[in-house]
Amino acid sequence: MTVSLPLSGQKFLLFTGEDYEDLELWYPKLRLEEAGAETTLAGQEAGKTYLGKHGYPSVSDATIDSINSAHYHGVICAGGWMPDKLRRSEKVLSLLQEFHESEKLIAAICHGGWMPISAGIYSGVKVTGSPGIKDDLINAGAVWEDAPVVVDRHFVCSRRPSDLPDFCKGILEVLKAT
8 A cells, every 4th residue: 555645845833822722733733744744833832731622732842932934834823712812922923924925835724813814914815714703804804705615825714623624625735736
């Protein structure tokens, strides 16, 4: 049996922190690794165990402050309440701006869209997200669509955990095009 590893040699950043949405962090992380990619969980502290909204732990590999966007092919912004805290970090915002300027993958699901909103990179971008942040997305200049996944150039967005299969297909679609 031959196993295809289409993302072998690629690296992806995933933000983690207290009250992340468990499935929205772990499903894409494991899917990327399954395709051969290397993933880094970055939190405000390295080596810290953060609990998701449903109690599943994640241990950060690195501090957000130590991350260099040039070392990564894309970033995943999971939802939960974590994005509301992390979007206050200047380093998170500058990383997202750097990923955008380099036209690297920026994938956000549910409330994860709060981080790109605060980074000021959604103006004119077709997006979806949790209905709870629809007004925030529109007020940030994004073009709202109610769909399981929306792909616009290097941006991939989804609404909720039940959209994760489509979200990950969208991520892989963008990565194949690069």
